[in-house]
Structure formats: structure tokens, C-alpha cells
Amino acid sequence: MGVRCSKLSLCFWPSNPNLNDLSDNENGSRNEKDLLPGYREFSLDQLKVATAGFSTNNIVSEHGEKAPNVVYRGKLEDERWIAVKRFNKSAWPDSRQFIEEARAVGQLRNERLANLIGCCCEGEERLLVAEFMPNETLSKHLFHWEAQPMKWAMRLRVALYLAQALDYCSSKGRALYHDLNAYRVLFDKDGNPRLSCFGLMKNSRDGKSYSTNLAFTPPEYLRTGRVTPESVVYSFGTLVLDLLSGKHIPPSHALDLIRGKNFLMLMDSCLEGHFSNDDGTELVRLASRCLQYEPRERPNAKSLVTALSPLQKETEVPSYVLMGIQHGMASPKELVSLTPLGDACSRRDLTAIHQILEKAGYKDDEGVANELSFQMWTNQIQETLNSKKRGDAAFRSKDLATAIDCYTQFIDGGTMISPTVLARRCLCYLMSDMPQEALGDAMQAQVISPDWSTAFYLQAAALFSLGMDDDAQESLKDGTSLEARKHRN
Template sequence: MGCCCSNLTACCCANLTACCCSNLIACCWGSGQNKSISQAHDAENVEKSEVDDLPLFCEYSIETLKMATSGFAVENIVSEHGEKAPNVVYKGKLENQRLIAVKRFNRSAWPDAQQFLEEAKAVGQLRNNRLTNLLGCCCEGDERLLVAEFMPNDTLAKHLFHWETQPMQWAMRLRVALHIAQALEYCTSKGRALYHDLNAYRIVFDDEGNPKLSCFGLMKNSRDGKSYSTNLAFTPPEYLRTGRVTPESVIYSFGTLLLDLLSGKHIPPSHAVDLIRDRNIQMLTDSCLEGQFSNDDGTELVRLASRCLEYEPRERPNPKSLVAALIPLQRETEVPSPILMGLQNASEALPLSPFGEACLRMDLTAIHEILEKTGYEDDEGAAELSFQMWTDQLQETINSKKKGDAAFRHNDFKAAIECYTQFIDVGTMVSPTVYARRSLSYLMSDLPQEALSDALQAQVISPVWHIASYLQAAALLALGKKNEAQTPLKEGSVLESQRNNVT
């Protein structure tokens, strides 16, 4: 199974000597590669069955998504694309603790609200575990937003081009190729064969390290957008001629993706073809992969990429044949993705702090003591919403908070709720710690739903404040939602760890 690059070069170039860019199929694709493929394909189809546990596509209100993303806080931005018409993706969390990715388009990107809604609903009908499924959208006024499953383990581009601890293993690269080919096959079978600008940034990894194709690329392009990035070196030749995306264009982009996986670099297809033609496969292969794959496997991946990059669209394979070609190449299929990705410790929860432990135990007395000791140190940066210095209204607001603090200190939680509510309703200032204290006061008064609402509001004001997450967990536990409480518990632990590392 060992591979040396010189052997791979000799193996590939013996067949590719006479290659030219427009006629790679004859050189790069041999017979005898279809043994047991149909049986293996059937087994894979069972594994990639449609997802059953996701909610139906729905329309979200802008207020719900503002709450979920802490008011579209910069702390929750996970990606930004485009300079003239930026599309920003935010991490969010719904009240039921489901993590979401919210893509917010520039106001002019989709001028036709009905077109946007119809397109989103069409993509939202797809449900497959090879996709990041579209859960809903928002189309209020000038707002155009898409809501999808959140994938916490970054993009393929990050793991392939910008890795920090270890390069992606060969077996995982093959798994990525197969899963994305299966995603394209599924979409094609559902009448959604067009995918816009398939690249390493469109592939993301879930909490178990499994690769998935982003649903955002399935949306037809908006008026101000482009189907491909401005880098013409990676654009299908027919798109340059016509400006239209076809199913064959998607296969061309899949070919560039295979080159990325093979090389660990974003190599322009024309340059890759030159390397193949000049018998310089060694320059095309990621040196980090030495010894991880056989000559035959390397040759087959080069051949498959070459077929996808045919100049004539009709000579490229379809998604079904891509899947059939990739199944026999899979290696270490019994090894879970987290291990191949080096994420085997990712699911291990960080040790909880005393506050986290108190929330897990529902020890309200301990939570109260810690909040008292903390005081208002986490109100740094709390916003003043209006300039009312030294006015009677401001003084009255401050007095309400002082009375609430005194009541909170002396365990008079009913009075604390009343005073903190007066402070909050005036709206002169916002304070995450006041919401936290009122949240605990609600818990002490056996009002867990109100406690949850306040804990969520504290996170809206301060998106990276760990105590807000911990209090959400306590409220969910009080509501009997033990499973849902695990998400904010883990989130609070991570945020607190990050906070401690900074300080």
C-alpha cells in the first residue's frame, strides 16, 4: 500500500504521455474498474438516506433571527464573502437550543421577494445527511436571510490549506470526495443539479467531523451575484463563453476540488493538466501524503479529476458515475471521521467550573452566591441607550437597580423581580447581569420559562458571556429539558475556557 511519488509519476505518465487538454478521457480512464460497484453503491445509498429528524422548512421572523444571533453581533460572524455586495453568515441559536447558520444577503441581492421565497422553499425541500440542510428563511421588508444547520468544524479550505496541527489524511480526503459526490447525486435526483461555485469553502464539517455540502450554493443566483468567483482560472470554460451554469459546469468544479484534495493546494486546472502532460505528477501530489496511498489509488484520482476537467462538457461524467468511481477507492472505512480528522477529543466536554457545576446540579443557592460575588464586573461595555445623565428618570432607574440588588442580596426574589423589571422597562441602560439576576430570581420563584427568556436576553446583550449560557442550561433543566440543556452547558464551558485563556 505504500506509495512513492516517483512510482506514481511513472504509473500515471505512462498512460498520459499523449494527453491533450481536450482529450483526457482516453488517456485517463481504463476499463475493469466496476467490480462490485453496484452492490457497494446500494450499500452506500442505505447509509446516505434522507434525514428524518429535521423540522420542516419554515419562515422565521426577523426578530427571531435577531435574538438567535444576538442582534447579528460581530462576535457571531463565521464568514463573509463579497466586497461590493457582502453576504455574511452568522452563528445563531434558537430558543430550542438548535444551532443554526444564518446567511444575510446584501439588501439589493434579491430585489424580488417572491422569487427569493420560492427559491428558498424549493431548496428547503431537500433533506439529506450529505448536505447542510436549509431549515428556513426570512423575507421581511428588505431583509433576505437563509437559515441552515450549523456546522462547527470549519470548512474544507481551512483543513486542507490552512491546517495547524496535522494535514488531512488521504483516507479522509477520499471520504470528502465521495460524500460530496453523493450530495451532488442526491440533489440531481431531486431536480437540483445546478450548484453555484463548488469549492473548498462550500464544504463544511459537522460536530462529528463528517463533510457536508453547503445548501447555500443550491440557491439560484441573485441579480447582483455571480455564479463563480472572479478567479477565471477555476471557471468552467463554457461558463466563460455563455455566462450560464449547467450540470456539466458543476462536474468541472468537482474536478478542481479533486485537484485540491490531491495537492493540498488550490491549483488552477490548466496548470494541473500541464503537470500531468509533462509527467510531473510529483509536483501535483501533496508531499504530506507520502506513504499513505498506493500507486493505483493516486492514478485513479488523477484520472477521475481529468475526466471532470474535459473541455467538452458532454465528455464529463455525471454524479452517479462519480460515486461509482469513488466507492472502490475508499480506505479505512471503519475509522470514524473524528479520528481521521484529529477531532477525537472534540466531543469530550471541558471540565465545568464551579458555576457550571452549580447550574448542572440546579444548586440555586450556589448560583446566587457566585452572582453576588461577581457583582457587575461583566457589565463592562453595557450600552447606554439614551443620554439622560443626572435627570430624574436616570436617577429613578439607578434607584430601581439598587433596590433590586438589595432585594436579591437578601433573598427577596419577588421584590428583586419587580425592581429589576422597572429598571429594564425604562430602557435607559442595558445590563446583562441584571438579566442574569432576574433570571435566577425567576428560577427561585419557580418560573423557569421566564428565567430562560432572561438568560437568552443576557446572551443577546453579551454574546460571549459564559454565565448567560450556563443560566440557560439551568432554566432548561428546570423545565425538564435535560437533553437540550447539554448544548448551553457545553457552550458555557467553551466560552469560559476562552475567556480564561485571554485573561
Template sequence: MGARCSKFSFCWFHSHLKASVLESSDLENGGKNDRNTWPSFGEFSLEQLKAATSGFSPDNIVSEHGEKAPNVVYKGKLDKDRYIAVKRFNRLAWPDPRQFLEEAKSVGNLRSERLANLIGCCCEGDERLLVAEFMPNETLAKHLFHWENQPMKWAMRLRVALYLAQALEYCSSKGRALYHDLNAYRILFDKDGNPRLSCFGLMKNSRDGKSYSTNLAFTPPEYLRTGRVTPESVVYSFGTLLLDLMSGKHIPPSHALDLIRGKNFLMLMDSALEGHFSNDDGTELVRLATRCLQYEARERPNAKSLVTALMSLQKESEVPSYVLMGIPNEAASATQPLSLTPFGEACLRIDLTAIHEILEKTGYKDDEGIANELSFQMWTSQMQETLNSKKHGDTAFRAKDFSTAIDCYTQFIDGGTMVSPTVYARRCLSYLMNDMAQEALGDAMQAQVVSPEWPTALYLQATCLFSLGMEADAQETLKDGTNLEAKRNKN
């Protein structure tokens, strides 16, 4: 088992971290993982799309793409289990087939991992249909305004803002700076939980309704004056989305700006985020939203400067989006061990509450047999102080006061008079409860150094690695912990 510990030394850990999720491997071509997944833009026949959508069955109508009647979006399935989103326009939209084809091909030439890309169209008779990549994990509006299990984490909200800004910057660099009715329904989540911008909003609207919703409170002021969408109008809408991300609600910009001017920006923040973001980060995001919502269009930032500003705010950049979103991941689930103990199951789910219950129930029985050599002189006030630190730490741990537990256990460990793998395990979980996965991994590794044949140390390493997005190593470590526990139970 010693080799296992050395493998997870901090040098190895830092050198093998996944490439930062902030670094686009190839925005233009959709990234190395997506390259060749979809063919270049092409035309579909009406029969193909009828077959894919079961005859445009009402059962296949989806709301993920934020489209409203009469222009409906259907989920479809092509051969090889490829899912598509098919937008079907009403018969009055796009009367000129040539204009429709030219516009669709122009948008279809874009390829970015920040977009739900347009992969085809159909133009037969009165039918006008667009075909895009299907995004299975719903819209930002769903996760932000109508969440069921957990509110969207602060780190994920910052990532959504950055990825959206990167999408707009990419489109602008390709001559498609105009986006119609940018809102929380237009941002979709792919199978990995990454946010993507729907390509449908890049199409010139023709007779496909207005460029903005009828709610004037959220409409760029220049659009109200001229009826025209400009790149600056898109930035204004981006500002309203920043307000959505901060507040978890759809707040009219005028109301938000009044709060900001009155220096009451904390009243804007989602109450579910309390204690999970710094005032500096909140202030910076408010400042950026304010710049985007300037009445004069020329005073708003461009997409490139939005990306630059948001890059510096990113948190937990090494954690995959599906982990932050709490979304099951196909690649991770495909390699799950077949038979796990309750501890193993809790680690796989990163269920910290269940892990806490297990550690608390187990207590210190696994410390038995660990030699703690103490000189006569150490059986003094120093020894008593060290034991008191552990006692206070245990009290805080039971009460789920994990910050205090970290402080007390740190005093015990730094005292150096006793060695306890259980204290390392408990401080490890306390770190995880405080979103400090790297520190937690260090403690899990140290627990294994102290007690090499202790499955708990491996289980906790696996939890830390899952939290850090290191799936393959987490699965391997979880398997090792399961095998070690099985071997231990036999003896």
C-alpha cells in the same frame, strides 16, 4: 477474563463492525440518526432570527460557510440548544420576494445527510435571510490549506470526494443539478466530522453576485463563453476540488493538466501524503480529475459515475470521520471513564507515541512467571535464531522502525519456541503505527490469552477498538483494563 477474549474473537469482530460509513442509511431523509432532528422547511420571523443571532452581532459572524460580504453568515442559537447558520443578503439581492420564497422552499425540500440542509427562510420588508443547519467543524479549505495539528489523511480526502459526489448526485436526482461556485469553502464538517455540501450554493443567484469567483483560472470554460452554469460546469468545479484534495493547494487546472500530460502527476501530490497512498490510487484519482476538467463539457462524467468511481477507492471505511479528522466527538467524550491511568489516557487519545514510550519503559517485566518449556534439543541454533529475532525486533522497536519490528517479532512468534505477551503487545503497537488496526487487535487479544490478568492487553485492545471506530466496546474494554490495573496495584 476468558469470556472477554472470546467476546472479541474475529467472528464476533467481523459480524459486529459498524455499518460502513460508505453506505448512506437514508440519503433522502438525512439518515436514521438525523431523522426528526430538524423540522420540515419553514419561515422564520425577523425577530426570531435577531434573537437567535444577538441582533446580528458582529461577534456571531462566521466564515464556515464560505460566504463573503456583503452577504454575511451568522451563527445563531434557537431554543433547545439548536444552532443555525443564518445567511443575510444585501438589500439589492432578491428584489422579488415571491421569487426568493419559491427558490428557498425548493431548496428547503431537499433533505440529505450529505448536505448542510436549508431549514427555513425569512422574507420581511427588504430582509432576505436563509436558515441552515450549523456545521461546527469549519470548512474543507481550513482543514486542507490552513491545517494546524495534522494534514488531512488520505482516507479522509477520498471520503470527502465521495460524499461530495453523493451530494451532487442526490441534488441532481431531485432536479437541482446546478451549484454555484463549488469550492473548498462550500464543503463543511458536521459535529461527527462528516463532510457536507453547503445548501446556499444551490440557490439561483439572482443579484447575489456572480456564479463563479473572479479568478478566471478556475472557471469552467463554457461559463466564460456564455455566463451560464450547467451541470457539466459543476463537474468541472468538482475536478478542481479533486486537485485541491490531492495537492493540499489550490492549483490552477491548466497547470495541473500540464503536469499530468507530462506524466509528472506525483508532483501534484501533497508532500504531507508521501508514503500514505498507493500509486494506483493516485493514478486513478488523477484520471478522474482529468475527465472532469475536459474542455468540452459533453466529455465530462456525470455525478452518478463519479460516485461509482470513488466508491472503489475508499480506505478505512469502518473508521468514523471524527477519528480520521482528529476531531473530539461529543458522544464518545460523554462516556469517558472518570479516572484513568497514564496508559488509559494514552489509549483514549489513541496517542501511539505515548503508548510506545510506556511499552518501551516497561520492557519485559510482565513476562516474568510465564512458563516456556523447552526440550534439550531446542537449546540449539533454533533457540538462538528465535532469540536473535526478538533482539532485532526490540532494536527496531526502540528505533521506531515499526515495519522491521513487525517482521522480526513475527519470526520470533512463528518460531514457536517461546511465548511472550510483551512481544505480542509490541507487534500490536507496530501494526497500529502502520495503520493495520485489525491485525493489531488480533495481537492484543492473543496477549491476553497468554496472560489473562495483564492490564496492558486490555488497554491495547481498547486502543485498537477506538481506531476501528467501535466506541462502546472500546470504552468498556478501557474500563476493564483500568479496573484490572487498580486491582493489581492493591495486591
């Protein structure tokens, strides 16, 4: 369940949203061991069959160059869906150490975890096998929602269930969790949040424990390079900020708002009127305690559970109802193949992107409103069109600086809007190693044409260049979904 593990594991126990009836850790663990298959070692051939030869169509999560590990979905012979994390060739050179570490994680069994059910260690291959979660990641439901924003009661439930997962792991001697973030939180068939077991192991024996932006990394990790239980609580605090705001806010900025008693500025505008000030204040206070600079001043996992339990609302309502998702054991949706532009953006093949955009011309600008008065037409339109014409000529010849200047004159003129011009300037910025500017253009093109897949694909290319691979994968999926919907219509 790495960073874009959008989907990990079918669950085989009944959901129990009534928090008062939750069994204790030991009883819950024993019951779940009866319902889940025991931990085992798989052969490489078994996993090849399950994943159709590690087909790219079965990739559900993919890290970047800093941590090149890929997660595939697969189906075993008994029809059980699984998630398979495949490490890069140089990870875990000591096979015995890998097997021992995986076996230790595989002994954990809890309804708050997407549990590890096996591993494979053959030759240079190192693979982990976990339950498959069919209902996407917290990142998807919190930052990229389509039908409805996540409800306040569900956000509180996510925080509690994660705290319970961390508390369980701590009680079993596995308090260290690497790179806890919104992509590590997965939703099962009942809509209940689960913590990915993959984070209980590093990306490699000597690999870094954090692949996120440094602004979200625990301060002591930056000093020592070591993860401690207190570091995990810090990362939990950043997740609470995500739940509060519906955005990925750097802790330093959030703490400034909290100290200035502007905590309502943190709150997701979609939540207005749906929570009490007391509950909001309590959750903000808990986040600030988790984010204390000194590790010893942060609460432990058990304290998090104690603090979050009284805040729970609508405990009788099943998670899938709160989430607005379908309930049941539905098989994962088939992945839609990337279009040529989507594929080129995923590979950051700028030459191929240039060829596709040039060939497409301005056909996607059709229907974009350009309401101009006669006065504006006579006085300004010719100059604006000339700027675009010069920009197009420079774009064809890959005279990037000239193309950027001319397209900028066209855009700044303000007499016409063109998502295609923004897309072309975006590519020029990418080819000029200016990914931040490119991202801005791709996002502006999306504002003008919200259903234009090209804008999402170009965002993905820019995000890949910025090292934001998780968000890039999400943009690729959004673009692919739009393209598929367009063809269906």
C-alpha cells in the same frame, strides 16, 4: 455557508462511516426528514434574537464587495445552533421568487448536505437559515491545518461524500450548484464532510454564480455566463485537485503536469508513502476527466460516485478519528474580538495601520536572531543601520517611495533581519497600491516570526486588496488566535 462559512450546523443523525451500509437516497432522505425540523419561515425578530442583533462577533463567513453576503451563527430558543446567511439589500428584489427558490432548496434532506431549515423575507431583508456545522471548512483543514495534514483516507472520503451530495441534488432536480469550492464543504460534529446548501441558490436573483478567481472558473461559464450541471462537475474537479495537492492549483497548470505524466508533482508532499500509485493515478485520472474543456466529455455526478466508491480506505474508522478532532455536540467556540490592528486590517484602514505600526516601533523584533561576525559589523552594519534610519524617517512622513527604497536597501543588505522593516515596507506597498508586493513582505515576515500576529493581519489586508476575501478572513482568524494565545501565556 458562503465563502468563509467556517462552521455550519449541528447534525442530528448518527454518523455512518461504513460506506457499505449507506442507505439509498430515498431511504436516507426519508429518515433525515424525521430527525430534522421541517422547513419553515422565520421572523426577522426571531433571527435578530438568535444572532444577538446580527452581532459582528457572530460572523462566521463574509464575502467581499462583489458578493456582499454575510453568514452569522445563532442559537434558537430550543438551543438549536443555526447558520444565517444575510443577503445584501439589493439581492432578490422579488420576494416571491426568493421564497419559492428557498422553499424548493428547503425540501432537500440528506446526510451529505448541511440542510436548509428555513428563510426570512421581511421588507428588504432576505435571509436563509441552515444547520450549523461546528468543525470548520475543507479549506481550513486542507490549506490551514494546525495539528495534522488531512489523511489520504479522509481525502478520498471527502471526495466521495461530495459526489454523493451532488448526485442526491441531481436526483431531486437541483443539479446546479453555484461556486463549488473548498469553503462550501463543512464538517459536522462527527467530522463528516457536508456540502453547504447555500450554494444551491445564487448570491442574488441576477448575481454571478462564481466569485472565485477566473483561473478556476469553468470555461463555458466564461463564454456564456450560465451554470450547467457539467460546470458543477468541472468545479468538483478543481476540488479533487485541492485534495490531491493540499494547495489551490489552477486547473491549466495541473493539466499540463498530468499531460506530461508528472502527476506525482501534484501530490501533497505530506502524503508521501501513504497512498498507492494506483489510487493516486485513479484520482488524478478522475480529476482530468472532470476538467475536460468540452462539457459533454465530463462524467456526471452518478459516475463520480461509481468511480470513487472502490477507492475508499479505512471505511470502519469514524471521520472524527481520521480528522483528529473532538467528537460530540460541543457548542461553537466563542469568537475572540479583533485587536485594534486586526480590526484596522479587516477594514483596510491604512491610516490606522500606519499609526499602530509607528507606535509599536521595533519592540516585536526583540529575540530575532541577528548573528553577525565582527568583520561584518565593522564593514557593513553602519550602512545597513543608516538605511533603516532613513527608511523610518520616510515612513513617519509617509514618503512612501523613499521608505520603500531605503527599507529595500536594508533588506537586500542581508546583514540583519527585521520582521518590523518587512511590515513597514508591506504597508508602504499597500499605500502605493501594490498589494502583491505587500503580500510577499507580510509572508516573509511570517517566515521570520511564525508566531507574530502582525504578519497575519497584514497578509489579511493585502489579500483583501487582491480580492481574496476568503483567504483574508482565514489570516485574520490566525492572527487573532496567535494574539489570544500570547495573552494566555
